[in-house]
Amino acid sequence: MSEKIVITGGTGFVGTHLILELLEQSDAELFCLVRAKNTSAEQRLHQQLAHVIQGSGYALELINQVKKRCHAIAADLQGDITSLATSIPSGVSQFWHCAASLNYEERFAAEIYDINVEGTRKALALARALNVDCLNYVSTAYVAGRNTGVILESTMTEVQSSNVYESSKVKAEQLIYAQQDMKYRIFRPSIVIGHSHTYQAINFSGMYGFLRRLIQFKGMMARVQRGYLERESIRMNVDPDVPINLVPVDKVAKQAIAIARSDSNDTIFHLTNRTVPTVGEALKVLFSIVGLPPPKIVQDTTQYAWIDEKFNEKIEFYKSYLTGYKQFDRSASNAALGEHFNTARYAVTTNNLNEYCGWYCAQLTKTRSQVPVSR
Amino acid sequence: MSNEIFVVGTGRCGSTLISNILNHHPDVLSLSEFFTFVTDLGTLIPQAFPAMEIDGAQFWQIVSGVYAKQNIMLVHDIAMKEVLYPFKTDVRFNASTGVPAILQTTLPHLTPEYDALFDQIHAVIAARGMATAAAHYHALFGWLAAHFGKSIWVERSGGSLRVIERLYQQFPNAKFLHIVRDGRDCALSMQRHNGFKMVLLIFQITEILGIDPYESDDRSWQDDLPDELISFLPESFSGNDFLAYNVPPSLYGHYWSGEIMAGLEILDKIPAAQQLTLQYESILTDTRNTIKHMIQFISPDSSANAAWCDAVISSVKRPTAVWKTLDTREQSRLNDACAPGFAALTKRRIQW
Incomplete structure (x- = not known):
């Protein structure tokens, strides 16, 4: 049975x-x-x-x-x-x-x-x-x-x-x-x-939520001033060297x-994953895929302009992914899985992160309507 | 020379003063805030200028539409101060019925008999056949000018640099009077203005939802809205939250810069003889000469210009929004935000 x-x-x-x-x-x-x-x-x-x-x-x-x-x-x-x-x-x-x-x-x-x-x-x-x-x-x-x-x-x-x-x-x-x-x-x-081969996802929180907020913020600012965010880097107070x-x-x-x-x-x-990009590398990929220059990493939030404050407010939820070094112990997982679990195929690098994000951006283009800027 | 004139500028550039003083000129029909309301605060600009020919009934729908954003502001008692229709009294239109676009400011600005005029215009427009939007607008403004015995019409809407490309397409022979004001003062004044606050809120919500929530019921992406914006959906609108929502002047500074840069791109395409740029500050500091200069551009052949200047000069008052009252940090942010706009104006030799 x-x-x-x-x-x-x-x-x-x-x-x-x-x-x-x-x-x-x-x-x-x-x-x-x-x-x-x-x-x-x-x-x-x-x-x-x-x-x-x-x-x-x-x-x-x-x-x-x-x-x-x-x-x-x-x-x-x-x-x-x-x-x-x-x-x-x-x-x-x-x-x-x-x-x-x-x-x-x-x-x-x-x-x-x-x-x-x-x-x-x-x-x-x-x-x-x-x-x-x-x-x-x-x-x-x-x-x-x-x-x-x-x-x-x-x-x-x-x-x-x-x-x-x-x-x-x-x-x-x-x-x-x-x-x-x-x-x-x-x-x-x-x-x-x-998915590690096809990049397909069916839930769009986490990294996808961040990417979506970035796209939305770019769009909002384009309504305020065309091309602003393409010229001026957003400032972020995150830890660029910690793994994401x-x-x-x-x-x-x-x-x-x-x-x-x-x-x-x-x-x-x-x-968790063994091979992952750093926060700085990942942000560079995410910003680039939506057509923005990489964020300017600052040491403290006093260097924020209002727009930086607003953007950072909108991605507040994601801050625990972007700040503070976390090394996730895997003793129990590794012991249970033994030596033979192939982890190389699941490596997330800046190259394939671009593919994951590209897949999602293509989905968004297909599924999400957009109101042109009214002029 | 053209007897069709548009006063254009960024939000809160001081152009309302122009409408008000021109309203006293015997040869000039002063059309105030027409395109502000017909485009529902600038959010429906393409809809106000359809590409295909439309008949009189369809054009009347555009002109007399009861638009969602401007009317929700009436319902929640946060109307822009430019609204002249007495919607709070028990009149033909009120906050419950909604007030048609052309009745919000344009017609009450012209006559106390605005409701009757509204009906007359309806009859005139309804009788019209198929035509381009431009032809309908020409006919409407021309009819209004004739109705009031004026030879020139001047349309002015707040923040109309946003619509200048459409205006120039539709009225290629019109003259454009561009009013510019120190962006920092414009920004501070926009910050205190409910209409511009509404516009910036709508920008945010529209971008998150992928639709204009005042024009569509689709809420597929509503979970993405941050808590702070939920109160500005039409179905959950809160006037108190609207009043409490604080947007700093620097965002309006960015908006001002964007409008200046985009607007100047279009002004660069308009022949020099068809445009005049005036600094609002010179209206305040050199009132007589600046007003004289302006009316010579608008109505060069009118014998009434001199008397009109004498009559309106005392109504020029200094505004209250002064950016130097801000704290040092906000001044610095505002300077940065307005810098691209100032740079674009400097190329046209306009400086502060």
């Missing part, structure tokens, strides 16, 4: 890739908790997975496996999900909780808390009701908040978060540490970007599955 696995967030960025890895690497039957929106839960799930299969270089045959082995269960983490235990067959071994809100503006604070913290509480209750062997939770490496230096793969108790998103993920992790009913693993990816930990989504999924299938007794794993 095949293994049974429950997954939340199966239409999300990491969730879809985890499902596809599970389909490829096992014969498990997957029960995916999915919100029904304009279409049924099943249609949404299958369409999203087919979209990722086609855009991320998976074998097209996997679409048949999706139809055969991915069962959608209509559910909303903001509603009651514990009662769904009766709709899921018994004998579930693994529960993957990937669903999360990636918003960060204060006006979403209640929703973020509801989905990320209360949603995790409900996921734990459902996992308990299903009597699963292990709960796998997809968190973020940035639960580290403003901590710098070596960030250990250990529980996060006292931490100064940079925003409501980060603090919600800390609280969600704490709920998991506190429960004693089942084994758990917490996976902490860093900044997840598109960008990790392709397929690496996150493959490593998470490999760790879950290992005999590791560790509980917290950093899913």
Whole structure:
């Protein structure tokens, strides 16, 4: 009899890739908790997975496996999900909780808390009701908040978060540490970007959100004064020499599955990348791709003009990626993965970062309308 | 010589004074803020100048449109002070019904019988057949001039350098009176003006949403809006938040520079005989000579010029916005922001 696995967030960025890895690497039957929106839960799930299969270089045959082995269960983490235990067959071994809100503006604070913290509480209750062997939770490496230096793969108790998103993920992790009913693993990816070969992404927060804000800011200023930002560099008070930990989504999924299938007794794993650009190099690529000169790095914010202040306000959320040296310890991850995991193919360099960003800019051009400057 | 004149300039360059004093000239029809409102504060400029021929009914829609941005400002009691229509009293149009563009300022500026004039214009325009927008505008302004027994019309809208390219395309024989004022004072004055605040807010929101939220219901990108801008969507607009929203003068300084540089590019294409540039400050310091110079450009053959000068000279008042009242840091930022505009003007030998 095949293994049974429950997954939340199966239409999300990491969730879809985890499902596809599970389909490829096992014969498990997957029960995916999915919100029904304009279409049924099943249609949404299958369409999203087919979209990722086609855009991320998976074998097209996997679409048949999706139809055969991915069962959608209509559910909303903001509603009651514990009662769904009766709709899921018994004998579930693994529960993957990937669903999360990636918003960060204060006006979403209640929703973020509801989905990320209360949603995790409900996921734990459902996992308990299903009597699963292990709960796998997809968190973020940035639960580290403003901590710098070596960030250990250990529980996060006292931490100064940079925003409501980060603090919600800390609280969600704490709920998991506190429960004693089942084994758990917490996976902490860093900044997840598109597929390492095709660059396809389906969620556009993180690096893509920064890039989008840069494009928007350039557009705003073009409405105020044509060509201004092309002539004048934006000033930023960031740490240009610290690494910015960008990790392709397929690496996150493959490593998470490999760790879950290992005999590791560790509980917290950093899913980060070994070869990444520095903040200065990455910013140069991002600014260049939107047609702007590289930012001028300044030592303190007193050197900001008003426009610099405004830009830096708009990207405040991303500051924890751009300031403070964080070295993500990977002892547990590396031990679980062994020596054989090929990391070279996932290296993010300035060259391929340009490709990742170019892919996204092309998507934006196709999907986003633009109002010409009124003259 | 042309009897069609446009007064152009950046926002808060002092051109309102020109409309007001010209309104007393017996030969001049002073059209005030017509293109400000017909373009909904300069955000719908292409729509006000459609490329295809349109009929009278379609042109009337442009001229009498009840536009969203200018009218939400009436609803929330943050109307620009240029609005002359008494929308707060229980009249034909009010904040609830919205006030048609041409009635916001242009017609009340001309006559106390603005509602009746509005109906007369409607009848005139509705009877017109297919024509270019330029032909319709010529006909409208010409009809208004004849109606008031004037031989010249002068249209002036705040910040109209933004629309100068369209005006020159549509009115290639018109004369352009360019009013320039120290960008730092313009910026400070724009900062205190609700219309320019609205424009800069709309720039930001439009760029984030990819649509003009006052013209489209599409909110696909709303999650990208920072909290501080949510209150300026039409569905969640807050007059209090609008008043509290602070944009520093230096951003308006950048805006001023941008408008000057783009505007001068077009002015460079207009024959010298069709344009005159005057510094607002000289109207204040050398009032009689500057006004005389101006009216000679507008209405060289009018016998009424001298008497008109005598009559209006006392209405020239010094404005209150003075950039040197800012603190040192903001002065420095404002200087930097206005530097590109000053450099462009210096090439035309205009300096402060």
